[in-house]
Amino acid sequence: MDKLTTVDGRAYPFGMKNVDTDIVIPAHWLKTISRNGLGKGAFEVLRKEPGNVFDDPDYAGSPILIAGDNFGCGSSREHAAWALGDLGIKVVIAPSFSDIFSGNAFKNGILTVVLPQDAVDRLLEVAQGINGTPDPIHVDLESQTVTTQFQDRFTFEIDPFRKHCLLGGLDEIGLTLDQGDVIDGYEARQAQDRPWIVPAAVA
Amino acid sequence: MVKPRTLYEKIWDAHVVERRPDGTCLIYIDRHLVHEVTSPQAFEGLRLAGRKVRRPDLTLAVPDHNLPTTPRRDADGKRISIADPESAQQLAALERNAPEFGVRLIGDADLEQGIVHVVGPEQGFTLPGTTLVCGDSHTSSHGALGALAFGIGTSEVEHVLATQTLLLKQSKTMAVVVDGVLAPGVTPKDVALAICGTIGTAGGTGYVMEYCGSVFRDMSIEGRLTVANMSIEAGARSGLFAPDEKTFAYIKGRPMAPKGADFDAAVAWWKTLVTDEGAVFDKTVVIDAADIVPNVTWGTSPEDVVAVTGVVPDPQSFADPSKQAAAQKSLDYMGLTAGQKMADVAIEHVFIGSCTNSRIEDLRAAASLLKGRHIAAGIKHAMVVPGSGLVKQQAESEGLDRIFLDAGFEWREPGCSACLGMNPDKVPAGERCASTSNRNFMGRQGPGSRTHLVSPEMAAAAAITGRLTDVRELLNNEEGVVA
Numbered sequence: 001m002d003k004l005t006t007v008d009g010r011a012y013p014f015g016m017k018n019v020d021t022d023i024v025i026p027a028h029w030l031k032t033i034s035r036n037g038l039g040k041g042a043f044e045v046l047r048k049e050p051g052n053v054f055d056d057p058d059y060a061g062s063p064i065l066i067a068g069d070n071f072g073c074g075s076s077r078e079h080a081a082w083a084l085g086d087l088g089i090k091v092v093i094a095p096s097f098s099d100i101f102s103g104n105a106f107k108n109g110i111l112t113v114v115l116p117q118d119a120v121d122r123l124l125e126v127a128q129g130i131n132g133t134p135d136p137i138h139v140d141l142e143s144q145t146v147t148t149q150f151q152d153r154f155t156f157e158i159d160p161f162r163k164h165c166l167l168g169g170l171d172e173i174g175l176t177l178d179q180g181d182v183i184d185g186y187e188a189r190q191a192q193d194r195p196w197i198v199p200a201a202v203a
Numbered sequence: 204m205v206k207p208r209t210l211y212e213k214i215w216d217a218h219v220v221e222r223r224p225d226g227t228c229l230i231y232i233d234r235h236l237v238h239e240v241t242s243p244q245a246f247e248g249l250r251l252a253g254r255k256v257r258r259p260d261l262t263l264a265v266p267d268h269n270l271p272t273t274p275r276r277d278a279d280g281k282r283i284s285i286a287d288p289e290s291a292q293q294l295a296a297l298e299r300n301a302p303e304f305g306v307r308l309i310g311d312a313d314l315e316q317g318i319v320h321v322v323g324p325e326q327g328f329t330l331p332g333t334t335l336v337c338g339d340s341h342t343s344s345h346g347a348l349g350a351l352a353f354g355i356g357t358s359e360v361e362h363v364l365a366t367q368t369l370l371l372k373q374s375k376t377m378a379v380v381v382d383g384v385l386a387p388g389v390t391p392k393d394v395a396l397a398i399c400g401t402i403g404t405a406g407g408t409g410y411v412m413e414y415c416g417s418v419f420r421d422m423s424i425e426g427r428l429t430v431a432n433m434s435i436e437a438g439a440r441s442g443l444f445a446p447d448e449k450t451f452a453y454i455k456g457r458p459m460a461p462k463g464a465d466f467d468a469a470v471a472w473w474k475t476l477v478t479d480e481g482a483v484f485d486k487t488v489v490i491d492a493a494d495i496v497p498n499v500t501w502g503t504s505p506e507d508v509v510a511v512t513g514v515v516p517d518p519q520s521f522a523d524p525s526k527q528a529a530a531q532k533s534l535d536y537m538g539l540t541a542g543q544k545m546a547d548v549a550i551e552h553v554f555i556g557s558c559t560n561s562r563i564e565d566l567r568a569a570a571s572l573l574k575g576r577h578i579a580a581g582i583k584h585a586m587v588v589p590g591s592g593l594v595k596q597q598a599e600s601e602g603l604d605r606i607f608l609d610a611g612f613e614w615r616e617p618g619c620s621a622c623l624g625m626n627p628d629k630v631p632a633g634e635r636c637a638s639t640s641n642r643n644f645m646g647r648q649g650p651g652s653r654t655h656l657v658s659p660e661m662a663a664a665a666a667i668t669g670r671l672t673d674v675r676e677l678l679n680n681e682e683g684v685v686a
């Protein structure tokens with residue numbers, strides 16, 4: 001996983017609320033057996049609308065997405081995170097996220113930043129451009145801040161473990177496997193206390 | 204004195220492998236269901252890193268999302284090839300990965316095959332007090348049996364395969380209390396829709412729900428599966444029912460369930476899995492059973508719920524301006540206008556199936572209405588997709604397939620089918636479906652499809668009249684009793 005320390009650049013001024021993962025990536029894209037190439041399907045339905053931000057050349061390749069409340073609700077498909085990652089998005093900022101989506105995003109090295117609605121509204125303005133052309137947004141994970149060139153400064157909360165993993169680009173499975181002994185210990189206790197946990201063998 | 208705990212807290216505590224200083228816990232996973240859509244990349248990840256599946260004995264693989272619901276084997280038992288190359292590829296990946304990693308596979312031609320969330324309980328794989336995960340958000344279903352069950356993404360699937368654990372933060376707890384008695388014609392699906400309508404699709408975010416109250420105690424296990432299934436539509440990753448005598452009776456004798464002394468020992472522990480007197484929930488939502496009516500959805504979110512006797516709401520009637528805009532967008536998509544009576548909405552398709560409502564009780568309920576009746580002239584396509592091969596077999600032994608076929612329905616092979624339209628079962632653009640599934644999202648049943656979520660009874664009623672229909676009208680007309 002790539003390290004994520006600071007992210008600088010334009011942001012898609014999206015802002016739509018209750019965007020479910022079917023909107024992020026429609027079901028027919030779930031047929032892939034690989035993680036790559038899903039950016040083409042990201043927001044496919046919305047992209048059929050003329051003038052949508054995702055096909056606006058001004059925002060092509062933007063590393064930040066500014067979304068609305070309850071972003072990523074609905075299906076648990078991780079393809080939503082892969083699709084955003086494949087689009088080049090490294091940070092999603094919204095007033096709230098579905099639990100599953102923010103977990104999936106994190107596991108794929110995408111930072112989800114929760115900010116109050118008024119802060120998100122302000123960032124939407126900046127992303128659209130204070131003077132007509134889109135202005136960049138700066139996200140600093142170490143200091144947990146989102147800043148703009150207009151003196152805006154918003155701080156956000158993040159789980160310390162997630163922060164540690166994102167900053168170091170650490171692979172979660174490898175970290176857990178390093179704790180093989182503790183898991184062995186749990187399994188030994190379980191075998192004593194709840195031996196029936198192993199499913200009956202089926203002929 | 205030990206602090207009183209909720210059911211959720213008891214299951215959580217029993218599965219903590221390690222607690223980190225920041226409160227994150229490494230949680231042991233007792234049960235892992237794997238299907239063909241969200242697992243290929245996880246197995247690919249293991250292979251690339253040279254890792255194994257830690258506990259193949261706690262893992263069960265079943266294909267369901269992509270399978271065609273038309274016959275899968277010809278008369279000689281040879282596979283009828285799947286036309287869609289990507290569907291075929293996902294199925295092939297599971298068929299390759301399961302044996303390679305030593306995981307048991309219930310294959311597409313096995314009688315036990317079905318939707319993972321139907322198969323788990325049916326096989327006795329799902330047990331009370333276990334932690335159960337699957338790369339699918341409707342894993343919440345298994346909470347009906349008192350399992351702490353939730354959907355995970357593919358990276359987590361890989362994590363569980365490799366380590367049999369997940370790193371999690373404890374959730375908040377929410378009691379959903381429904382006391383009283385459900386009126387005739389009001390089903391568990393209506394209860395689930397009422398909950399979504401009441402708390403909204405984000406209402407349960409961050410919470411694990413526990414379903415409390417007499418309505419849930421009185422509910423059958425299959426009804427509980429319907430309700431727990433839709434916990435996720437109300438935002439909660441998991442919804443729990445305290446296991447009780449009904450649960451134990453349901454599990455006893457199932458192929459993968461504990462046997463003999465093991466079963467007795469398990470039951471002894473399961474009986475302790477109740478929320479203690481004095482335990483505190485972070486939030487409590489109370490709904491009066493008497494207020495729950497046969498429901499339908501009017502929009503493109505499961506919270507867009509209205510009584511079938513009601514009208515399409517006016518977007519302006521919502522307090523929140525963003526909800527107003529969303530409602531207008533939904534109505535445009537759905538081709539409905541504010542004020543229109545729900546019972547006047549004509550439909551062209553009926554889908555009885557999905558992990559919400561494809562078990563034997565659902566099929567019996569729908570068949571009881573369809574017996575001696577026929578689908579209306581305006582219905583272009585009506586189909587029943589049983590949740591598993593065993594459900595299908597049971598229904599056939601009861602003659603339900605004949606009732607459906609005589610009524611003009613198609614009788615299909617088990618799978619997810621038109622619930623999400625990954626296989627050829629889709630609702631055409633602009634056409635309207637009364638569906639027993641759980642999601643009415645834009646394009647869910649096929650691009651441009653319009654979905655109205657209903658109970659199996661209401662789906663049958665809609666098929667008979669060709670429009671969304673209050674099932675109680677048909678119950679009243681019935682000479683016999685329709686239970």
Ligand code: SF4
Pocket residue numbers: 267268318319320339341557558559618619620622623640641
């Ligand atoms: S039936 Fe529908 S909701 Fe259930 S697992 Fe299949 S696709 Fe998901």
